[in-house]
Amino acid sequence: MSKKIRFIQGNEACVEGALYAGLDFYAGYPITPSTEIAEHLSERLPQVGGKFIQMEDEIASMCAIIGASLTGKKVMTATSGPGFSLKQEAIGYACMAEIPCVIANVQRGGPSTGNPTHVSQGDINQARWGTHGDHAIIALTASNHQDVFRITVDAFNLAETYRTPVILLFDEVIGHMREKLVIPEKGEVEIVDRLRTSVPKDVDYHPYLPREDGRLPMSDFGGEHRYNVTGLFHDMWGFPSNNPKIVNDLLRHLVDKIDNNVHTITRYKEHFLEGAEYIMVSYGSSARSAIHLAQNRRNKGEKIGVLELQSIWPFPTELVKEKCANAKAVLVVEMNMGQVLAQVKAAVRNPDRVFLVNRIDGKLITPTDIKQLLRVIQGRGV
C-alpha cells in the first residue's frame, strides 16, 4: 500500500499526529495561530467516534480535557500565548493530580495580546514555570512537519507514561507553514497506552501509591475502583493531607518522576555536528535557519553544525554539555530574549563562549541574521 502523503500546515500535522496517537477528546477555544488545530479536529474527531467541544474559554478547555482524561480518554487542547497564560492553574492541577494530557502552544509574540499573527518563541520559560509551585514538566518542539507529527505522537506517549501534562511548544511559522507530511502506516510508530491497575474489584486500590518503578497504574472513572482526585496534597487514596511527610514525599515524587528520566525523555537531532568548532543550539522554526546556514558554510569548508533540541523541558543539560564540549563558540538561535540561552550557559563549561542570536520583532530569524553574528564571533568583521 502506498504511503499517505499530504501537503499541509504544521497545525494539521499536529492533528494527524494526535489522531495517530489515539486522541479521543479535544476541548478548545479559538486563538491565533493555533485555531486550525481545533478546526481540523472538529471535523476529524467525530469521524472516528471521538469528541470535540468548543468551550466558553481557555480555562474551561483545559479543565474539560482533564475531566475527560479521568474517564480513560487520550486528550488534548491547543492554544497560544494569552490562552496558555489562562490555562496555567489547571495545568498545575494536572501535574498535582497526575492526569495525562497534551497542550499544544503555537507560540506568537507576547507579552499580553502581543503580536498574534507573527512568530515568537517567548513562552519557553512559561512552559516550565507558568503554573505556581515546584513541579516538573515535559515540553517538546519540532522544526518540520514530519517531526511535528512524530513529536506529537511522543507527547501523548510521554503523557500516558509519566501521568503528566506534556506541552508542545510549536510556533507561528511551524503552525502555518505548508510542507510535505508522510503519514506512517499503523504500527510503524509506537503508541503507548496508559498503565491500568490490575487490582481486582473489591480490593483496596491506591491510586497514588507509586510502584517500585515510580509509575502509578490508573483506573478509569466509571470503573470498579472509586477514588478521590484533588489538587491538594494527598495520600495514597487521593485524600487531602497536610501531613509533612506526605507533602514532602509527593512533591519529590512529582519532580523526580520526570527530572530523573531526563535521558529517556530527551529528544534531539544533530546536523553537521561532526568536528564542529561552532555549534548552533536551536529549536522550532529558528532551527530551520540555523540548519540552512550550517549546510551552506559546511559546503564552504567551515566546521559548523546544529544541535537541534526537540525536548526543551526537562532541559537536556548533560547532552548540551557533552555536545558542546569541544566547540570554540556556541550560538543559541532563538526568537526570544535568551530563554534557552540561560539554560545552555548553565550547561557548558565555558559560558562566556555562548552567544545569543535572536530576533524578537515578529519576523522569522534568517540565516543572514545568524551569519552576521557568526562573523563577529569568528573575528571576521561585521
Next chain:
Amino acid sequence: MPVKDYLRERFFPHMWCPGCGHGTILNALIHAVEGLGLNKNEIVMVSGIGCSARISGYVDFHSLHTIHGRALTFATGVKLSKPNLKVIVPMGDGDALAIGGNHFIHAARRNIDITAIVMNNRIYGMTGGQFSPLSGPGVKATTAPYTTIDSSFDVVQLAKAAGASFVARSTAFHVKEATEMLTKAITHKGFSVVEILSQCPTHFGRKNKEGDAVNMLNLYKDNTAKLGSKALEEKPHLIPRGIFVDSERPEYCEEYDKIIAAAMKEKAS
C-alpha cells in the same frame, strides 16, 4: 443499601463547622441517590474549592475535587467523554457564581446532563467570611465592614435565563423537600440546577446577628414559601421554594452523538 455505604467513613469526621448546613445537604443528596438505587460506580461527583467542595471527598463515588470555580468544566469533560455516567456537581455560591459564573451559564446553555447543586450560604466560609455574589446588599462580611452595596444574583432566574432545563430551590431546613428535588434533578435529562440555602452560623450568622444554627434554620422556615402557596401570594417578599423549570430540551451529549453519526456517514460516502 444503607445510607452509610455511600460514605467514605475512613475520611470522617468531616471538616465542616458545628451547625453548618452543608452536612444536611450531603444527607439529602445521599438519600436521593439511595432512593434512586443508583450504582456507585456510575456516579461522578465533581466539586471546586470552598467548604461546599469538600463534600466530594466524603462520598463513595468517583470524586473529583478540582480548582476554584471550574467544577462544571471538569464535569463537562467527564460527562461528554462518558455520557453513561451520572455527574453531580455541588458548588458553593462563590464557586458557582463569582469565579465560576461564566461556566455556570454556559453549562446551562448547552443543557448538558449534569446536576448542579448550589449550596448557598451567601458567604465565603473557608477564607473566613467575605461577601459573595449571593450575599446581596446590606450584609456584613469581613470585606464589607460597612455592609455590602452589591446586588445579588437570583440563581433561579439566572439558571432559567441561561437555559437550564430543570431549576429548583429549597433550604437546609426543608430536608425532605430538598431530597425530592435532588431526586428529580438527578433523574432529569439535561442541565439541572438545585439551589439549597445553607446556614453558615460561623461567619454569616455571627456577622449578621442571625443567631445560631437553629435560629438560622428557623429563618429559612419563616422567610421562604412554597411556589404557588397562599403564603407566597400574601407575602410576595418571601423567597419562593419549589420547582421553577422542568422542561425538555435537546441534551448536549445526545446531540453530539448525532454529530458523530453524521460525520461517520459523510466519511463513509
